[in-house]
Amino acid sequence: MRTMRTLPFFPPDLFEDDRETLLQAVHDLGVGAGQRFILGDRTAELEDALCKATGAAHAIACGSGTGALELSVRALDIGPGDEVIVPAFCCQPVASSVANAGATPVFADVDPWTMVLDPDATEALITERTKAIMPAHVFSIMADMERFRTIAREHGLALIEDAAVAQGAVLDGRPAGRWGDLGVFSFFQVKAFGTTGEGGVILTDDPGLARACRMLRNHGQDGVHRFLHHRIGLNSRFDEVLAAFQLHRLPGFPDRLERRAVIADYYTERFEPLRGRGVLAPPAGRNGRCYYVYSLLVERREDLRAYLTERQIGTHIYYPVPLPEQPAFTPWAPAQGSWPHARQASARNLAIPIWPHLADTEVEFIADTVCEFFA
Structure with missing residues (x-):
């Protein structure tokens, strides 16, 4: 039992109350007739629930928050010769997702108090090679998304909102993840909507970007014709057990x-x-x-x-x-x-x-x- 004077930063009992639900989900999928363990009905149901919760037209569940950023970068056809401005203080996927696509992460300084990407420092780094801006919410603070939307619009840039830590937050009446062309959440264990493994989601209102993300997460397949690959994709598919577990925890x-x-x-x-x-x-x-x-x-x-x-x-x-x-x-x-x-x-x-x-x-x-x- 935890005592008042033993307070770990990462508690070992985050999901203790949900233990039986998780075991039941594993059993149900393991003995189910469909035997579909990834990208099945539960994933689709979770995606629909997240669309309703956020107002997004499309939600694309994937393997992790990192995967969500990588899919977002690739869906925008960002690659060699392109630059993406990212925060200098943040979790490394904001930069690796850009570098892994062959593009250049450009590091901008952050606000000295909130520790989120500084809009003025960002705008000063825009060049003719800049393709996108990737502000990230950090710890407990959302970035100044209104400013970043204005900057992106004025310079003709894509806006990727790294809302990995901010699911459920609302800024000026608009939910986190809904400010950019693409927004991402993470379901990593200790996140606010964490799960018992890895997972993430991409939100977008753009049907073309949604279709690209869905193909890219599944080896470039379109979900209809197996082994027909329209793009060079990734394996960033979502687990059905985790989808069932997240549906249980969502209310x-x-x-x-x-x-x-x-x-x-x-x-x-x-x-x-x-x-x-x-x-x-x-x-x-x-x-x-x-x-x-x-x-x-x-x-x-x-x-x-x-x-x-x-x-x-x-x-x-x-x-x-x-x-x-x-x-x-x-x-x-x-x-x-x-x-x-x-x-x-x-x-x-x-x-x-x-x-x-x-x-x-x-x-x-x-x-x-x-x-x-x-x-």
Whole structure:
């Protein structure tokens, strides 16, 4: 049993209440007459449910959030000679999805507080080779999608919205994943709508892009004629067991999101007095918020982390090295490049637990412990 003073950052019991449902889904598919384990009726049902939840015309379930980004890039026919502007501080698929298509990821700096892609830094990097912009929502904050839509429209660029961490978030009345030509979600285990394995989805209103993504996820086949390949595709197909599991968990998703938001509201209120002591909490509010992760910016990060660890409170540091400074992306990082805000985010971010089944007493204990460190 978990005690109040044993609070891991990644809880091992995220799906404990759904154990029997998952086992039943495995059994039903294993003994079912259809014996179709990928891209079957359950996947189609989940896609339809996500269209209804977001208002998208098309939802294309695939193997992972990374796969969703790769399919999006390829569906836009981005390739050698093209550039895509991506954030310098983010999970690596924003850059690898571009590089794997033979195109050039161009790294733009991020906002020093929200840690999401900076629109001004992005616009300054647009050239005649730029084909798309890929803003990504980070931790608990959506990027400034209205600005990015305007920039993309004015420059004739495609807009890929990496909403992998932001499913369920709403900015100015428009859901995350619905701002670009293509938007992607991730079902990775610890995401807000995570599952027991890998999975992702692409949202779009463009029937041509939807058709391309559906073919590309299944080796370039059209879903009607097997072994007839219209494009060079990938294997990024969605699992029927996971589709059944996600359908089961979908009705409870809004309540889990709300619980995360309530915890975040409490944290932000408690940590506001620490602003003058080198602690910066995420901006308060609900508009454009997802609270997949609650990450502070802390000047004395390692000291605070050690203090929390001693008290059995788990923490996590994301992206400790900015993408353009990673060895894998050296070929695309100009020697004269400068990403000071990305470096600051890498050096200072510290995430604390925000899983939805935290008890109020546990949330208070975490906040009390952070505040005690600075007392």
